[in-house]
Amino acid sequence: MMPLNMVRKMEEATNESWDGVRIFEEANAGNALCKQVIKQFYHNLAIGVFNVQHTLDSEMILFGGAISQRDDFVERLMEEYNIIREKMGMDVITPNLKCCTYRQDANLLGALANYISRNK
Numbered sequence: 001m002m003p004l005n006m007v008r009k010m011e012e013a014t015n016e017s018w019d020g021v022r023i024f025e026e027a028n029a030g031n032a033l034c035k036q037v038i039k040q041f042y043h044n045l046a047i048g049v050f051n052v053q054h055t056l057d058s059e060m061i062l063f064g065g066a067i068s069q070r071d072d073f074v075e076r077l078m079e080e081y082n083i084i085r086e087k088m089g090m091d092v093i094t095p096n097l098k099c100c101t102y103r104q105d106a107n108l109l110g111a112l113a114n115y116i117s118r119n120k
Contacts, residue, residue, distance in 0.1 A: 006041050010034065020066065041081075053095040060096045064106035068099040076099035 010018040013033060027034035049061060067073055074097045085092050100106035 005044075006037050009037050009040075021089055024070070042076050042080040043083075046077055046084055049077065049081055049095055050084055050092070053093050057093065058095075060098055062100050062105055062106075066104045068103045073099060078100040093094065 006020060006023055007018050010016070010023055010033070023034050023037060028036050052058065052061060063073065070076075077097060081095070085094075102109050
């Protein structure tokens with residue numbers, strides 16, 4: 001499952017049915033609207049990362065879900081984060097971003113582990 005706001009934005013703009021895979025495929029094929037929606041997604045997520053990093057000062061921020069399967073996910077997120085850093089005009093903390101080992105299955109495995117530990 002892809003972030004719903006990307007899908008919702010594409011559906012509102014085109015009155016067509018979309019999913020995250022199609023959005024990325026069409027962006028790769030040159031669809032300017034898809035590229036814009038993806039860039040906005042990464043920008044919004046980078047703002048969230050900035051806020052989490054500076055509020056909690058975490059050692060690492062992990063991402064799961066289908067989006068974490070993308071080879072360029074962390075790289076593109078950091079590109080947007082660095083744009084925010086530059087706009088701040090001051091030194092800010094650089095987060096350590098990683099994708100969960102089990103990526104889109106991380107939440108399912110966590111739920112299973114929780115179930116097993118509670119029902120021994």
